[in-house]
Amino acid sequence: MGNNLTVSLSPHDHGSETTRKLMLGVLIALIPAFLVTVWYFGYAAIMVTAIAVLSCVGFEYLMQKYLLKSETRINDLSAVVTGVLLAFCLPVNIPPGLIVIGSLVAIGVGKISFGGIGNNPFNPALVGRVFLFLSFPVQMTSWPVPKGFLTGYLDAVTGPTPLSVLNESYDKVPVTDVMEKIPSHIELLIGNMGGSLGEISALALFIGFIYLLWKKIITWHIPVSIIATILIFTGLLWAINPSNHADPLYHILSGGVMLGAVYMATDYVTSPMSKRGMIIYGLGIGILTVIIRRWAAYPEGVQFAILIMNAVTPLLNMYIKPKRFGEEVKNG
């Protein structure tokens, strides 16, 4: 033709969104929770997070470059998100070696073995977390008590989490008696409780949730569906027998509900694509969380609930479709 015109199919314009920007948005949303955890657990929290992020990114880079000999994709920041989320569900006094092992499992088994970003059926951070939890139960269940910024790494004082106290008391001691010995609702809200790095402050996590919604990085469907389900389910139990069940608000504020509902369950790759699918998925996570917390041996159930529903996601994608335009013929 004698000219250098580009001939391509429409559309000829593209929005400004990129995978990297979305991941960066998730990291920004996690900043409030990170600040709270540093406030309560000290610089050890920075250490744990840094080790997890560096190992996740490092393993992803090494595996893509030398094992798969493919294009390296660490620039999309998804491995950074995995690292931060993994760190956020670890106790702050965890030995560095375990963090590296957890990162290796998260990235190697949880992500790269399935083909990297977009192909993993399970949330990589939770895969790493659950692997550590089942392999090193002692280290993974000794939860440090918040002692302030100057606490040294690995010399934290440990104690039970509110949920483990509750779990041991169900059907034995009236819950109303126990409630006086564990942190109050307000303390749970601001983060003054024993627990993993990122789960302690429901308020900080909620601020991040608002940011994610505002930036349209996630929609409300999954978090709201999970939280509403837990509220209703535990509310019913509590209404029937308040002396043998914790109140619904306590369930929402304690443990990993906020962290799981807002940041883990909403992981793009492992959650359903249609809005209706998202609601059902959240419903499942909510019900499973309460069942595990109340009747199973583990005090916390969010992580298992999310992983189980991750496995259901492909089915939901296959059968729960968005509402098609022109499906129902209406005459207005």
Added chain:
Amino acid sequence: MLKTFPTGGIHPSENKLSAGVPIIDLPLPAQVIIPISQHIGAPATPVVEKGMPVKAGQLIASSKGYVSANIHSSVSGKINKIDQILDSSGYKQTSIVIDVAGDEWIEGVDKSGILKRDITDSGEVIVRKCLGAGIVGLGGATFPTHVKLSLPPGKKCDVLIINGVECEPYLTSDHLLMVEKSDEIMVGISLLMKALGVGMAVIGIESNKPDAINLLTEKSKQYKGISVNPLKVKYPQGGEKQLIKALINREVPSGGLPVDVGTVVHNVGTAFAVYEAVQKNKPLVERIVTITGKSLTKPGNYRVRIGTPVTHLIEAAGGMPDDTGKIVNGGPMMGKALNSPDVPVVKGTSGIIVFPKSESTRPKAGPCIRCSKCISACAMGLEPYLLMVLGEKSMYDKAEKERVTDCMECGSCSYVCPAGRPLLDYIRLGKSRVNKMIRERKAK
């Protein structure tokens, strides 16, 4: 709260660079190239020969069959040749090339600017005049207007919808036409209403064109049955099905036509062309074209004779910028990239966009992260990520079940994809294969 359609939709940057620029007549080029197929349906048959003198408005190719359209000479001069020439489709097509000499029109065309408000023709005559004048849908789809004005037996239409949405970024030709030719458009709409036998017409205009909304609302008071409805800005509101849903809350069934829900949609440009054809006896030989682009010195809106080479238009807008990387016929979302700037403006050319090199290439595609932004963007409630996979893997039976044929190729999915995936490319592939399958099934 302004009305809009409920499912999906996006907000691309508007870039209406030429919005305030009045329409001016583009000087005649030295030569025009008029393809015999500028509409949906059968190409017209040439009725002139090489060397013949022609006048502006003279029939040079006559419609062949029912779904087809007449083609008229847009200039006076001499037929240079009838040959296979590259057009905006990217293929060579039979075209009539005319050397321009003077500007002499056929007799009977009223070229004065005097408004002729009184409608004397019957509905049937109006339809016949549209057929005679070669009127096609000027929104871009170029479906012959006389066909759309003849309702299929058994179908009823109670409201006419006029599309003044112009939801494509960059384009402003409909906007300027509404501002400058409001009375003519109103008469045109009245003619369309008479032809269809409906008593009500609604003009849908997006709220980013307040001058057009105010003016047409004011004018509509003088015309019976016509009202203006401002709409929230959202792409692809100019899509027929989306516009019907937004304005009168009726949902065209999958595979159906607007007439299935008792309505017909025409573009404001078409309404104007119908006015000129019926009241002024003027065939469709010129149209308003937006010429725009960030690197052009003078983006604007021109009244362009059909067949004018795109280069001529770009010259008028200040010449081809050095950094030109792509020229698009139509809007940035649904327009076609041109192989060459020498192709002619045709009846369906609503705009020409000159893109700088920096905006001419696509982002590098990465893996799908299943963010479901494409699903949220799809105005038809489809799953573009899935349709793309089915297209890639040649799973056309499954693609048909997932309603790939509902896709109107608006490009919203590709636009929003953070991984920069070419969703629409593969959906188009799947759609064309499925349509072929359906045709073969029907043929049996």
